[in-house]
Amino acid sequence: MLKVHFLNVGHGDCTIIMHPFGRLTMIDINNGTELDSISANEILDFFTQSKEDLKRRLIAERLGISKSRQLVEAGYDIQLTNPIEFLKQQYPNNSIFRYIQTHPDLDHMRGLVALREVGIQIWNFWDTKHNKIPDFQWESDEEEWEEYKAFRTGKRGAKVLYLYRGARGIYYNQEPEGVDGGDGLEILSPTSELVEAANEAGNTNNLSYVLRLTYKGIRIIFGGDAEKEAWDSIVGHYGEGLKCHVLKASHHGRETGYHQEAVKLMNPQYTIVSVGKKPDTDASNKYRQYSDYVWSTRWKGNITLTIDSNGKATIESEYDR
Structure with missing residues (x-):
């Protein structure tokens, strides 16, 4: 059985995946109260x-x-969900097998310090190559950034990976004996060219890991904060192969992450956003043109997708709004 938890963490992102083989993936973190x-x-x-x-x-x-x-x-x-409390309640005594830092924005990494303080181990740390100089908004941001730097330089003991489109490797999409599958994670973006261009332009959103998770034929795409240039590249490479069942909308569901051609090709039954209904920068209505349901964690709370071993999928929300 596969479980994907889209957590309601406010202005930020955190998705937790429990894979059928018992490995835990966390995509970004934000633990504001x-x-x-x-x-x-x-x-x-x-x-x-x-x-x-x-x-x-x-x-x-x-x-x-x-x-x-x-x-x-x-x-x-x-109420907002604290990812660390969620982990302790739902998956006690579990370490994080794979932490994926989609890109180096602080609203996607506030909580790394707390993970260390409560003793939750990270074994594999996915990162992107960049030259970002951070802009601290809160007193705690500098400490979070230093913790991030400690992870990405290997000082916390996790294996650090810098991966690009099409990468293949043990556990994320292969099993130890080389058999395809593993945890079913594909990297759709970035490419080395996108990383270079994003660093030159100073746009860290286009560094984002865009991931596709497949289990029992059901596809989920996680958009990070990818913007037009990244989606142009993805559309050009995958075309009609982008079809998916669930989309975690890029950039929290805002206009800046919306790419009409990509969303049309993906044509998801469900789109998950973390804005919704407001503000003017929200693209929820545009997603509705190509998606049967657009659910916002802001209004639905935590959203959980479950796929059983027979391929039956159910999606539930904490609140019904």
């Missing part, structure tokens, strides 16, 4: 439908009422 102010304001905007709503909101701001309290009073009671 509260929504960032931008996300909170986007949700409050959604609930501000009338002049009375606006009046109440302005009064709350003047009184210094916290965003979290305003959200609850507006009717939004969906």
